[in-house]
């Protein structure tokens with residue numbers, strides 16, 4: 001079997017990527033693959049603190065601060081968890097990674113206009129970039145309906161979930177632009193399909209990676 005693979009799951013809030021990540025991890029384990037299921041922000045102890053600062057709503061960071069906190073969380077995550085897992089030959093399935101930063105902070109918050117921030121994003125990755133990314137593509141309106149249904153069922157929403165529709169539309173446009181630049185790495189999936197249909201599509205891709 002090939003060595004560790006790094007796979008990220010991306011998309012707007014409510015796109016269903018966390019469900020798909022779990023299904024993909026379970027299937028890979030059935031194939032005998034060791035899997036690390038992880039997420040951003042907040043996979044490490046330090047990251048959990050950063051996640052609270054970023055998402056609880058207790059603070060409203062300026063965009064520059066928001067960006068730096070997400071990157072701080074990433075650097076800690078990569079060195080403490082992702083790189084060691086890959087070195088052990090495990091597959092890392094990560095719920096959000098740098099494409100989320102590009103879509104949320106650079107595209108939607110408009111930071112991409114202020115400076116060339118890509119080197120900073122590379123710095124925070126500490127050399128770990130995904131081999132494959134699944135982008136669960138869903139229009140912002142539909143995704144937000146799912147988020148508000150979840151909130152009505154008692155799930156807590158985050159500071160970013162509560163941003164206006166226009167923000168989520170910009171996030172979506174951000175992901176679409178990233179996809180157009182990286183069609184080899186990123187596999188776009190129509191996230192309005194059923195859970196099972198999406199899982200089958202992801203399985204096909206994973207099968208190809210298993211060789």
Ligand code: TYD
Pocket residue numbers: 012013014018040041055070095096097098100101102104105158160161
């Ligand atoms: P989370 O509750 O994990 O939501 P989801 O299930 O949608 O991933 O919240 C993570 C939030 O953080 C989400 O709104 C996207 C945002 N985020 C960024 O803005 N930038 C980033 O770099 C990352 C990793 C996440």
